[in-house]
Structure formats: C-alpha cells, structure tokens
Amino acid sequence: MHNDEHREDAASKDPAQAGQAAEHHEEALTPEPTQEEFDRLRIALATVREDQLRERAELENQRKRMARELEQARRFANERLLGALLPVFDSLEAGLSAQAQDVEKLREGMRLTLRQLGKVAEDNGLTVVDPLGEAFNPDQHQAMSAVPTSEHAPDSVVQVYQKGYLLNERLLRPALVVVAKAED
Template sequence: MQRAIYNSLVKSVPRAAVSLRAAPRSSVLAFQPFTGVRFNSTKAEPEVKATEKEAAAETGANENASEATEAAEEKSQETILQEKLAEKDKALAEMKNHYAQAIADFRNLQQITTQEVKKAKDFALQKFAKDLLESLDNFTLALGSVQEETLKANEEVKNLFDGVSMTRNVLEKTLERHGIEKIDPMGEQFDPNQHEATFEVPQADKEPGTVFHVQQLGYTLNKRVLRPAKVGLVKDVEN
C-alpha cells in the first residue's frame, strides 16, 4: 500500500514542475507556499510609506509636546518670579511705611522732650518761689504798718523803713529776672484766673466787679499763675 502511494507521487512531480514553469510569475507568487513573509511588493511599499508618515507625525507631535512643556515651564518660572517680585515690593513698601512712622514718632518724642525740659526748667523754682513770697508779704506788711507822721518825726525809723523798702525792691527784681512777676489788680475788673475774691462791698460810684482793695498781692511764674491775688470787690448796690 505504501509502495503504491510513493509511485504515484513520483509520477506526479514532473507535471507539477512543468505547470509551474509555464505559469505566469504573478500566479507563481500568488501560489507560493506560506513561509511567514509576504513578497507582494505592490502592497508593501504603501505600508512602509504610511509607517514612515506615522513615525514622522509621532516625532513632530513629540517635539511639539516638548516645546509646549518647555514653554509652560518657562511661563511657570516667570510667574513665580513675578510673584516673588510683587512680594518684595510689598515688603519694601511696608518697610518704608514703618521707617516713616518711626521718624515721625522720634520727632514727636523730641518735641515732647524739649517741651518737658522747658517746663521743668521754667517751673523748677516754683516751690522755692512760693517760700520767698512769704518774705515779700512780711516786708509789705512791715512797710505798710509805719505811719507817715512817724517817718517825719523819727529819723531812725525813716532810715529803717528805707532799708527794708530797698531790700524788698531788690528781692522783687531778683524774682522778676527769674520769671516771677507781681499781680497788682487795683482798679481792674475781677479775673477768676488771676484773682481770688475774699469779700464784696457795695459802692455806688464804682462798677460792680471792680477790685477796690488788694488784700494780698499775686504772682506769676513764666506767665503762669503762681499765686492768685486776694482782693475785695465792688458789689452791686441793688443786690
């Protein structure tokens, strides 16, 4: 049985070869046995070109994507730098404001310190001056207690009176040089800021509120009342 199959195959080989030699090239290629590779050149060339186009397109897309990424990164860095610059400008403006405020505060402090020093200097003698005013009051009382007739009749009393009067005048001038001035409101209108009313007397020939008697002289220290003057006022007759 095997021998018969082998003989039939041998007889058929020359005929198959003849038929292959006589057949066209295209049909031969079409009927070649499959070996894993296609030899159809008409279809392979377009496929290669399409592959090359796809690769070129993919390369261009990759390049465009890379450029877009670089541009985005550059833009991002520029935005970050702009934000940092804005923060620096804001910090600089705040620093300038603090500096200007510090200068203003320092100048105000200088002015306040200067004023305080001036006040301390102007009124440093306030307590001492008040003590001296009592001595002036005593001199005034002593001189006011001497009668004019006594001065004319007694030369020694007159000399003593003149000496006490000169001492009082020297003391008053010394106080004036240090800003202490006398308040003598005789005949003036009552001023509650400088005068202290101790009594009132009605007088028809004088305007109500007029000082007609000075019980105690007042004094100011650098234009500030050190002691008000004690006075007697004219009272309204109808009241």
C-alpha cells in the first residue's frame, strides 16, 4: 500500500512523473517472455518471411508473364488484318496471270478485288472520305484549289483528286479536293 500511496502523491504533484511511475509499475508487473514464446515468435516471423518471399516471386512471375503476353500481342496485332488480306493477294495474283486479250474480264476481276480490299479495310475500322457534292470540311478535306462556278453552292466540293480516309473516326489522310467559290 505504501507504493500506491507514494504514486498518488507523485500524481498530485507532477502529472508527468505520475505517468512515468505508472509505466514503471506496469513494466514491473509484466512477466519476462519465456523461451517458448520466443520460439513461437521466431517461427511466426519465419512464416511471414516465407510468405513475403513467395508473394514477391508470384508478382515477379506475373510481371514476366504479362510482359511476354504484351510482346506477343504487339508481334501479332495485325494477324487478323493480314489473314483477311490473303484472299485479296490471291485475287491480284490470279488477275496478273490472266491473258491480255481478255481485258474486260481483267477489269471485272480488279473491281471484285477492290471490293474485297474495301471490305477488309472497313471491317478493320477504315472509312472512305469521298466528299463530292458535300460542304467543304477543313477537318477532313484539304482544298487544292477553288473554282468560280454558279452551278454549285459556294464552299462545296466540286471535284475530288484523292479520297481521304478515317481510321476508327480519326483522320488518317484528308481528301484532296477542289472547292466551289462564288463567281465574280
């Protein structure tokens, strides 16, 4: 009891000393850890370290696997497109082997081959920009010249030198056009 009374006196005099005295008293009451507890904690620590090493190895393996898959995706990104182009190559080769006296059949074969190529391109997100008769759009058209005319509305496309293309709605190449302007 004498110790408790002393602590109460210290607390009433100086709160900081009272806190230190209480800690000292609690430390004195806490028993020393046994060898068995140390062994149990060493085993738990070893288990945690093993788990950590295993997780690091798994993460590293996953990172390497993702890098390999990304590299494969880059290498074969155009596989579907190029596979779809193979019949177009076949058609062109067949056209080249045609006899010169059969010009009309050759032209028809070229039309079919162009249609095949257009289908492959469209299936892969390519859209043709052929603005003949439409209003001039500087986001998709490049004006090569302007001609005065009363037959067409001003700022409309009256001739297309070269078609333009959009890839998934992003301009790949502008259409080269002639634009109408009002006559003087």
